[in-house]
Amino acid sequence: MKSGEGSAATDLRSERAVESIYPKARPVIWSQLAMEESRLITGSPTQQIMDCYSLLRTRVLHRVRQHRIQTIGITSPAPRDGKSLTSTNLALSIAMGESHPVVLIDADVRRPTLAGLFGIEPEVGLGDYFMDEASLEDLLLKLPQKGMYLIPGRAQSRLRPEALSSDKVLDFTLRLKRMFPNGLLIFDMPPALVGGDVVAFAPNLDATLIVVANRRTLEKEIQQTMTVMEDVNVIGTVLNFAEETISRNEYYKA
Ligand SMILES: Nc1ncnc2c1ncn2[C@@H]1O[C@H](COP(=O)(O)OP(=O)(O)O)[C@@H](O)[C@H]1O
Ligand SMILES: [Mg+2]
DSSP states (O other), X not given: OOTTHHHHHHHHHXXXXXXXXXXXXXXXXXXXXXXXXXXXXXXXXXHHHHHHHHHHHHHHHHHHHHHXXXXXXXXXXXXXXXXXXXXHHHHHHHHHHOSSOEEEEEOOTTSOOHHHHTTOOOSSOHHHHHTTSSOHHHHOEEOSSTTXXXXXXXXXXXXXXXXXXXXXXXXXXXXXXXXXXXXXXXXXXXXXXXXXTHHHHGGGSXXXXXXXXXXXXXHHXXXXXXXXXXXXXXXXXXXXXXXXXXXXXOEEEO
16 A cells, blocks of 8 residues: 555545535525624624624533434514524524534525525525425535535415424424434524414424513513423523623523
């Protein structure tokens, strides 16, 4: 064996190992301007905002390791409470700080917004998958951030109510878990108190975080959300739109 061949073989083996941790997916480019306008931490965040998401990441990862969680859903009582922003920045923060893959899934299938936050216009979305018109491989996008994947949504007026059954969601999550055995899967879910879609997702996931909008979410809505989440493993709440004097931008309480 010539010198150098051994190390080439080792390189190939380690490349294969990396490939198995990070499955192949269609690479997409993102828009810096869109991410800045969307308040993503890959835009132009202040140190204070970075620190808030780092704190959230630390608290969530603690729970993930403690309870061997692989799938986390994020919901809130109503639209515009900050579910999508929280899910996306949490996913990015974990991908930036960890060596395992993170898959962000736009599970608000009827009102998807995640691709838009990155300035991406996907050809297919999760709704197409549930309509049996796209495969998982068609959906999966690789974002420029190392270890970061996106399963986008696409406005889907034709999505029939029965297309989003709990069985189909379970099958989808099992397939994704098999594809990413070392990955963390973060689901940006529909609101808990609008439509019934959240119940197709939340009971099929290992854990759920509830976002609460400071000064907007009513106590009654929190109680109703906890009733909807009765059979779900709620691991914490995120107070969004918190004032700087209360904490910083966001505050996580497990
Ligand atoms: N902590 C925050 N600070 C400032 N703006 C926020 C914050 N959280 C959310 N927003 C903004 O509020 C709007 C609704 O947030 P979004 O994450 O889309 O809510 P949801 O997914 O619950 O409907 C978006 O324009 C988002 O940028
Ligand atoms: Mg949303």
